[in-house]
Amino acid sequence: MILYCCADLIFATRIRSTGEAIGVATRPVRSVERLRAALAEQPAGALIVDLEAGEAGMELIAAAARLDPPLRTLAFGPHVNVDAFEAARAAGASETMPRGRFADRLPDLLAGLDALPR
Numbered sequence: 001m002i003l004y005c006c007a008d009l010i011f012a013t014r015i016r017s018t019g020e021a022i023g024v025a026t027r028p029v030r031s032v033e034r035l036r037a038a039l040a041e042q043p044a045g046a047l048i049v050d051l052e053a054g055e056a057g058m059e060l061i062a063a064a065a066r067l068d069p070p071l072r073t074l075a076f077g078p079h080v081n082v083d084a085f086e087a088a089r090a091a092g093a094s095e096t097m098p099r100g101r102f103a104d105r106l107p108d109l110l111a112g113l114d115a116l117p118r
Contacts, residue, residue, distance in 0.1 A: 001025040001044045002113055003035065003071075005060050007052040011103075015048065018106050024114045030056060032063040044071060046113035049093070051077030051084040058091050065092025072113065076102035 002019065004026060006012035012028060019026035029035045029047070038044065047064045049057040057075070064071035072095075075088035079098035088096050102109065 001027060001038075001042050002046055002048060002110055003027050003029045003038055003044045004048040004050075005029055005053050005057055006048075006050040007054070007057070008050060011050060011099075014103070014106065015110070019110055022107055022111055024110045026110070029060065032059055035060055035063055039067075039071075045115065046072040046074060046094075048109075048113075049073060049075045049088070051075050051081060051088060051096075058087060061088055061091040061093050070094075074102075074109065074113065 002024060004012065004015050005028065006015065016026050027038055029038055047060060049061055051057060061073050061075060064073045070092065073093045075093040075096045076099050077084050079100065085096045
């Protein structure tokens with residue numbers, strides 16, 4: 001299962017529908033409490049965070065990094081938002097990428113993240 005937090009409904013729908021199409025379970029989380037609840041129900045391969053989710057997204061990244069073992073986190077956002085990429089890495093994101101590259105690679109990313117050991 002891949003957990004995700006998106007500020008943009010279009011990207012949230014795209015993650016969910018791409019996951020369905022390739023057989024990867026996805027689930028939205030919008031708070032640290034929802035993250036913990038989702039992980040208590042089922043292990044996850046990774047967390048995807050839209051950097052436009054603001055403080056909630058950064059809190060999710062930091063919470064995922066504090067788990068034992070840490071949950072792999074992929075943060076994406078507008079390529080011009082260099083400060084957000086740096087903040088995500090500082091909060092503990094495993095990987096960051098521009099929104100366009102994320103969108104282009106979404107099926108491969110979901111399949112690869114789902115295959116990570118839990």
